[in-house]
Amino acid sequence: MNSTFVFVNLFAFICLLLAFRRDREKTRRALVMALRSFLRILPMVIATIILIGLILGFVSKERISEVIGEQAGIKGVLIVASLGAILHIPSIISFPLAASLLRGGASVTSVAVFITTLTMIGIVTLPVEIKELGRKFAILRNSLSFIIAILIGLIMGRIL
Amino acid sequence: MREKKRPDLVFLGIISGLAIILLLTFPEKQERVIAASWEFFIEMVLILPAVMILMGLFSVFVPKELVVKYLGKESGVKGVFIAIIMGSLPTGPLYIAFPIASALLKKGARVLNVIAFLSAWSCIKLPQEMVELEFLGLNFMLARLALTVIFVIFMGLALEKMVGRWELEYYKS
Structure with a gap:
């Protein structure tokens, strides 16, 4: 699954580069928004990671x-x-x-x-x-x- | 955001508490649980920042107004595909899409196109698809996308027949 990770990150990087060339201010806003939604979703992500561990560890x-x-x-x-x-x-x-x-x-x-x-x-x-x-x-x-x-x-x- | 309740934090608290109790009661399971969690944690860390940046970029560069402007203009097969593309570009939860869909119906857009738009909004978001690709693989993702598009068109046509004139009056009032 490693190629997927490379592809996704490359895709995001290219989009970011294009966006930055087009409009710096908007790109800055997009990054702030990305950080905010990342922080908002973080508790659920951590909870899901723990839940996955519990499911795979405890449920046969x-x-x-x-x-x-x-x-x-x-x-x-x-x-x-x-x-x-x-x-x-x-x-x-x-x-x-x-x-x-x-x-x-x-x-x-x-x-x-x-x-x-x-x-x-x-x-x-x-x-x-x-x-x-x-x-x-x-x-x-x-x-x-x-x-x-x-x-x-x-x-x-x-x-x- | 003091006044807002955070059910996600409550959920995290419950899950963490449960994990601690279970792992202390069954220490022999610790290794398996931690290994599985760790593996998914790494995968998330590798992919989530990129997905979040894509979502941020999409929501800034593809405003809702643009979506409404392009939708409802075209009809026929082209209209359906524009609706699907327009639904899959902007980011945000499904309930943001309902007022847009309502505005489109009031403007006289086809029910089929509005259904295609809503369905695409709910399950064909481009940044989210990156996560599906990472965790479930290319075949799963492509099969699900293709089948979803096909069935959504059937569903739109069926719903168009069922909703009919009577309901359309609702939007004009």
């Missing part, structure tokens, strides 16, 4: 795969889909968490469903969505997202 592969692995079947998929819909965590954190579950014995399907419902569905933000977009629109969007998340997960489980 058999147990994880029993609940959200290949054997768990559609019930496991529904559990992760609902968890993803209810939880309100930034996607930046959801990816390492998902990766640790995958390594711990979860199926590709569960992990893909989890990421998709987590990002697309927000039970917590539903009131705001209803207020802005109307009840029918909001409820339909969230329910349809739930269904397509499961379909996306099932297909990914097949092809990966």
